[in-house]
Amino acid sequence: MSKLPTHVTLVDVGPRDGLQNEKQAVSTEDKAQLVALLQAAGLKEIEVTSFVSPKWVPQMADNAAVMAAIARQPGVRYSVLTPNLKGFESALATRPDEIVVFAAASEAFSQKNINCSIAESIERFVPVVEAAHAAGIKVRGALSCAVGCPYEGDVSADQVERVVQLMKGIGVDHLGVADTIGVGTPRKVQAAMERALKHYPLVEVSGHFHDTYGQALANIYACLELGVHHFDTSVAGLGGCPYAKGATGNVASEDVVFMFNGLGIDTGIDLDRLVDAGAFISGVLGRPPVSRVARALLAKRQG
Amino acid sequence: MSKLPTHVTLVDVGPRDGLQNEKQAVSTEDKAQLVALLQAAGLKEIEVTSFVSPKWVPQMADNAAVMAAIARQPGVRYSVLTPNLKGFESALATRPDEIVVFAAASEAFSQKNINCSIAESIERFVPVVEAAHAAGIKVRGALSCAVGCPYEGDVSADQVERVVQLMKGIGVDHLGVADTIGVGTPRKVQAAMERALKHYPLVEVSGHFHDTYGQALANIYACLELGVHHFDTSVAGLGGCPYAKGATGNVASEDVVFMFNGLGIDTGIDLDRLVDAGAFISGVLGRPPVSRVARALLAKRQG
Numbered sequence: 001m002s003k004l005p006t007h008v009t010l011v012d013v014g015p016r017d018g019l020q021n022e023k024q025a026v027s028t029e030d031k032a033q034l035v036a037l038l039q040a041a042g043l044k045e046i047e048v049t050s051f052v053s054p055k056w057v058p059q060m061a062d063n064a065a066v067m068a069a070i071a072r073q074p075g076v077r078y079s080v081l082t083p084n085l086k087g088f089e090s091a092l093a094t095r096p097d098e099i100v101v102f103a104a105a106s107e108a109f110s111q112k113n114i115n116c117s118i119a120e121s122i123e124r125f126v127p128v129v130e131a132a133h134a135a136g137i138k139v140r141g142a143l144s145c146a147v148g149c150p151y152e153g154d155v156s157a158d159q160v161e162r163v164v165q166l167m168k169g170i171g172v173d174h175l176g177v178a179d180t181i182g183v184g185t186p187r188k189v190q191a192a193m194e195r196a197l198k199h200y201p202l203v204e205v206s207g208h209f210h211d212t213y214g215q216a217l218a219n220i221y222a223c224l225e226l227g228v229h230h231f232d233t234s235v236a237g238l239g240g241c242p243y244a245k246g247a248t249g250n251v252a253s254e255d256v257v258f259m260f261n262g263l264g265i266d267t268g269i270d271l272d273r274l275v276d277a278g279a280f281i282s283g284v285l286g287r288p289p290v291s292r293v294a295r296a297l298l299a300k301r302q303g
Numbered sequence: 304m305s306k307l308p309t310h311v312t313l314v315d316v317g318p319r320d321g322l323q324n325e326k327q328a329v330s331t332e333d334k335a336q337l338v339a340l341l342q343a344a345g346l347k348e349i350e351v352t353s354f355v356s357p358k359w360v361p362q363m364a365d366n367a368a369v370m371a372a373i374a375r376q377p378g379v380r381y382s383v384l385t386p387n388l389k390g391f392e393s394a395l396a397t398r399p400d401e402i403v404v405f406a407a408a409s410e411a412f413s414q415k416n417i418n419c420s421i422a423e424s425i426e427r428f429v430p431v432v433e434a435a436h437a438a439g440i441k442v443r444g445a446l447s448c449a450v451g452c453p454y455e456g457d458v459s460a461d462q463v464e465r466v467v468q469l470m471k472g473i474g475v476d477h478l479g480v481a482d483t484i485g486v487g488t489p490r491k492v493q494a495a496m497e498r499a500l501k502h503y504p505l506v507e508v509s510g511h512f513h514d515t516y517g518q519a520l521a522n523i524y525a526c527l528e529l530g531v532h533h534f535d536t537s538v539a540g541l542g543g544c545p546y547a548k549g550a551t552g553n554v555a556s557e558d559v560v561f562m563f564n565g566l567g568i569d570t571g572i573d574l575d576r577l578v579d580a581g582a583f584i585s586g587v588l589g590r591p592p593v594s595r596v597a598r599a600l601l602a603k604r605q606g
């Protein structure tokens with residue numbers, strides 16, 4: 001059996017990727033409180049907000065206010081999504097530790113989602129990456145639809161590798177392999193991940209899985225077997241409600257930490273406090289956490 | 304990377320292990336209809352009912368009626384749970400293909416659940432196994448709490464192996480390793496499974512996982528890596544509702560089939576018809592299926 005990593009790093013993307021996909025408006029104060037609870041639970045990387053047009057994503061309209069409201073802790077890295085140079089310039093003023101740029105592995109998704117080809121979307125990020133590096137800011141690249149696409153169906157590892165190389169070509173520092181619609185299964189995910197690992201070192205590759213079809217933990221385990229030790233997760237499974245049509249929730253941080261605890265892999269995260277953070281934001285949203293671990297542990301607490 | 308099995312066999316335990324843990328009474332007709340829909344979906348092994356005292360499990364009081372009502376198909380195996388010789392004798396008249404006996408890997412669970420020691424519980428099955436074999440009926444042994452116990456916490460692989468040997472000693476033909484409370488994670492499950500495989504051949508070992516903490520698919524994937532190709536699953540995740548306190552649902556058959564399809568492993572099961580079966584029984588119970596795959600696919604059907 002392959003040797004698994006002894007520790008992993010989780011990026012909680014709940015405040016950004018999670019809340020962005022929640023319809024109900026959340027106040028700036030509650031967003032800052034969520035970040036505070038996540039860092040209290042031991043998270044060292046948090047994706048805080050997005051500098052996208054409020055016309056497209058009203059939930060992120062208070063991006064600068066959220067960045068001003070969070071109580072930063074030394075040793076914690078705060079990242080923000082920047083879809084273009086204008087967004088980057090607004091973000092820069094809020095002093096993020098990292099920025100996130102993105103591209104799809106599927107042409108159809110790129111066209112439908114951001115109205116341009118994959119190559120064009122990468123071109124647009126050239127000045128963003130240059131500006132970020134000039135400011136000493138690390139650039140993470142999120143590669144969406146790395147296993148499947150809602151329009152094209154299966155996405156091949158060749159398509160993934162092509163976009164990985166484009167990202168590498170423009171100087172993206174870190175490559176996140178994202179199964180945006182949650183259709184991945186372990187061997188397909190490993191195949192995509194292996195293409196990323198041909199061009200990026202293990203320490204600069206991460207996995208981002210959605211639990212739409214319940215496959216996320218199996219996929220994360222399959223990534224561990226390749227040595228991957230960096231994952232995006234979303235507290236309380238923020239980012240999609242199982243009762244809503246087309247639910248596309250991120251894997252819940254609580255479920256992932258439970259698995260790592262069982263595997264004896266250090267995350268630096270206190271599961272009980274993480275459950276507290278998830279219970280807080282779920283309370284704000286007025287529904288139970290979309291995390292089986294959170295539900296089971298909260299039920300236990302109630303005796 | 305280890306080579307995975309090319310095909311797997313699923314035992315749908317929804318009609319028995321699933322419904323047994325659902326509070327709402329289900330009619331004999333609906334139970335027979337569920338079995339009909341499962342075999343229409345391609346299931347070749349179905350755990351139909353339990354010959355336990357109706358005093359303890361009212362939901363299974365119509366066991367003989369259900370066995371009489373199912374429309375048996377050639378090539379499908381119908382199993383029933385028999386907790387003792389009296390139960391076996393009642394079961395025998397209904398012509399099951401297999402019977403299921405059980406023991407816990409945890410002394411505390413054995414005492415609290417069936418009020419006797421593990422060794423005593425095994426002793427009681429001696430005449431049942433003998434009678435089954437005399438009637439040409441195969442005996443499956445379910446080893447519960449194989450990873451964790453609600454009273455003792457962690458259960459060691461040594462404890463598992465001890466009970467595996469006791470099962471083997473009384474002639475149990477097939478050994479099912481069951482994570483009854485869903486606390487297992489991949490490496491712990493592999494450790495338990497390896498002890499079963501020391502005493503039983505691959506073809507006579509199966510895994511039974513609960514998804515209480517969302518770990519079931521990762522655990523099944525970990526078992527595949529050991530070559531295990533026989534799993535219990537429960538259509539619609541019957542056997543525990545995520546909204547109820549102490550939910551302990553079986554892994555949903557739909558989620559498991561989705562993973563196997565993605566891995567290119569043949570199950571002989573039509574996922575769409577399996578979703579139909581789950582939608583049927585969930586409708587009877589008046590709630591959505593506890594399966595992420597079923598929910599996602601049903602949402603898609605609605606457009």
